[in-house]
Amino acid sequence: MQLYLPGIKLNYNEAGNGPVVVLLHAFPLAGAMWWQQVAALRANYRVIVPDLRGFGDSDAPPGPYLMDQMADDVAALLKERGVTQSAVVGLSMGGYIAFSLWRRHRQLLSALVLADTRAAPDSAEGQATREANACLVEREGPPAIAAKMIPNLVAPSANQTIRNTLTQLIHANSSQGIAGALRGMALRPDSRPDLASINIPTLVIVGSEDSLTPPAEAEAMHQALPNSTLVKIEGAGHLSNLEQPDAFNAALQSFFAA
Numbered sequence: 001m002q003l004y005l006p007g008i009k010l011n012y013n014e015a016g017n018g019p020v021v022v023l024l025h026a027f028p029l030a031g032a033m034w035w036q037q038v039a040a041l042r043a044n045y046r047v048i049v050p051d052l053r054g055f056g057d058s059d060a061p062p063g064p065y066l067m068d069q070m071a072d073d074v075a076a077l078l079k080e081r082g083v084t085q086s087a088v089v090g091l092s093m094g095g096y097i098a099f100s101l102w103r104r105h106r107q108l109l110s111a112l113v114l115a116d117t118r119a120a121p122d123s124a125e126g127q128a129t130r131e132a133n134a135c136l137v138e139r140e141g142p143p144a145i146a147a148k149m150i151p152n153l154v155a156p157s158a159n160q161t162i163r164n165t166l167t168q169l170i171h172a173n174s175s176q177g178i179a180g181a182l183r184g185m186a187l188r189p190d191s192r193p194d195l196a197s198i199n200i201p202t203l204v205i206v207g208s209e210d211s212l213t214p215p216a217e218a219e220a221m222h223q224a225l226p227n228s229t230l231v232k233i234e235g236a237g238h239l240s241n242l243e244q245p246d247a248f249n250a251a252l253q254s255f256f257a258a
């Protein structure tokens, strides 16, 4: 389904009935990375899954895509769908956007899931790497980013099927979209000062082998959040929802049921 916002077409999928759950995907993927969660949740929840600007079947205007802009896109989508409150699940970049949603549209949020993400901003070195990767994708296209990133996105033991899925998702995106998100993530603010104010129920999930946003980051967020639960998913790297879907879904379901 499509929503037309000023200057951009946003693609999204919606399935099921019940309380609303919004799934915000990681970089440089698309809403399709959540298929196993949609399958598990749709019996009891109304699941809304956008392709964030620059990804999947959404438009990829020139960047940078600020996390605030992406959060405003999600808020506009919820308004269009008549949703006044939802649980928001953000994995990695999706988590950065969830922090912006909290700052800008917190009335829309009833619960948060922060999966394999971090509240801290990029270091100067991290920002320089983002810019180098943006230039790389503009020069050589998405396959160069896929080759560079996939080894870090999953645990060393991740099977070839998962790696192939990631390759397909990344190759289907555009260079402009990938570069726009890289430059936007580099500009994201520090969300650590907001953690103490996040008083809604929050679930922090991390793959035990996540090397991009390691368990120590999740533990630090959990300590700073006043109303949070921490779940570590054994045998998963950064993309814990794809690598260990049963454990990830069980964590979501018991959190939502509570």
Ligand code: MLT
Residues within 6 Å of the ligand: 025, 026, 027, 028, 091, 092, 093, 094, 185, 212, 238
């Ligand atoms: C992601 O999975 O969304 C990215 O690893 C986030 C990032 O590069 O900071």
